Amino acid sequence: MALQILLADDEKDFVDTLAERLRIRDFSVRVVYNGLDAVAAVKESRPAVVILDLFMPGLPGDETLRQITALYHDLPIILLTGQAGVEESFASEELANCACLTKPVALSQLLEQIESMLQGKAGGDRHV
Amino acid sequence: MSDTTCLARLLSSAVHDLRNVLAVVRESSGLTADLLRLQEDVRKRDRMLAALSEVQAQVARGALLASAMDLLAQAGSAAEEGTEEEGCDLNQVCQLFCCMAQRLARASVMRLEHVAKDDQDIALGVPAVLAALLKVLDAAAGAGGRVTLRLSAAVRHKQAGVIVEIVDGDNAEAVSAALEPLLVRISGGLQKLLVWRRQGPLFFLPLAEERTS
Incomplete structure (x- = not known):
């Protein structure tokens, strides 16, 4: 069964293309464009991994992250954003199952990060 | 708001958008390369893949510049906050x-x-x-x-x-x-x-x- 990934980002051109590339690699990808829809999607069906932008309209990214981790505290989440140093805005316990990557990230690096998180390893450049 | 803070905030905002631009270029060129690799009968396929590889290299170069600009923006913000010892x-x-x-x-x-x-x-x-x-x-x-x-x-x-x-x-x-x-x-x-x-x-x-x- 294909691995389920939830992609949440308001940069439609970016996220739709990334989703297509992941689907070519046999992942099952659901795309949402704001924080409220991201929380609703996680409530509806728990994905294996969430890839989350922190600066989306509607629900702020930090609140989106809190609501998702409140639903599943062990759900792996990759914070993928254009803002450098986002991890400094959070307490370390809030990022227990998170990794931070800065755009533009190579797909190979993103895939390595997904694999590393699913294996429960502290991998990636900025796994926190 | 001081001039330095103003410049730092605007630079930070622009770099954020620049990273999004680079991300779209990286994924779009990456998708094109993915699709080309799936079709072997495309004329000048190797040349196109080489050109797309150059696009990826330039994105990496842009990302390095964005990181440098991020550091400048952070330096500007830190200077204004004055909460930390300069360093x-x-x-x-x-x-x-x-x-x-x-x-x-x-x-x-x-x-x-x-x-x-x-x-x-x-x-x-x-x-x-x-x-x-x-x-x-x-x-x-x-x-x-x-x-x-x-x-x-x-x-x-x-x-x-x-x-x-x-x-x-x-x-x-x-x-x-x-x-x-x-x-x-x-x-x-x-x-x-x-x-x-x-x-x-x-x-x-x-x-x-x-x-x-």
Whole structure:
């Protein structure tokens, strides 16, 4: 069964293309464009991994992250954003199952990060 | 709001958007390459893949510049907040300088290289370090350029600073003479401690007392 990934980002051109590339690699990808829809999607069906932008309209990214981790505290989440140093805005316990990557990230690096998180390893450049 | 804060905030916002632009370019070119790889009968397929690979390389170059601009924006914000003691990681700032000043260097047929080292915190702000390095670059350019300057954070006599090595140039003598009044020439024992292969004259740019944590 294909691995389920939830992609949440308001940069439609970016996220739709990334989703297509992941689907070519046999992942099952659901795309949402704001924080409220991201929380609703996680409530509806728990994905294996969430890839989350922190600066989306509607629900702020930090609140989106809190609501998702409140639903599943062990759900792996990759914070993928254009803002450098986002991890400094959070307490370390809030990022227990998170990794931070800065755009533009190579797909190979993103895939390595997904694999590393699913294996429960502290991998990636900025796994926190 | 001070001018510095204003510039830092706008720069930070612009870099965020620049990263999104780079991300779209990276994914779109990556998708095109993915689709080409799935179709072997496409005419000039290899040439197209090579061109897409160059696009990816340029995205990586843009990402490096974005990181340098991020650091500048953070330095501007930190200066305004005034909550922290002024300081920076000298190794990181040397890397930033080499990245951001490469275009200026090229105008004088020069190249800037950075030798990666461990973090080195010093009690001096980013703008002051960048200004000192720019002064070195201007002096070298004023002497005719045509050299490569290799920069590396270092500590000499308990003072933090930057090692400036002149390499790969047909104008090293003139540039050395121009840097002599600004920098301390290194000779003898310290050269043996340097990790890279020595090729040209070495100088030290003293900046601040080493900060120990």
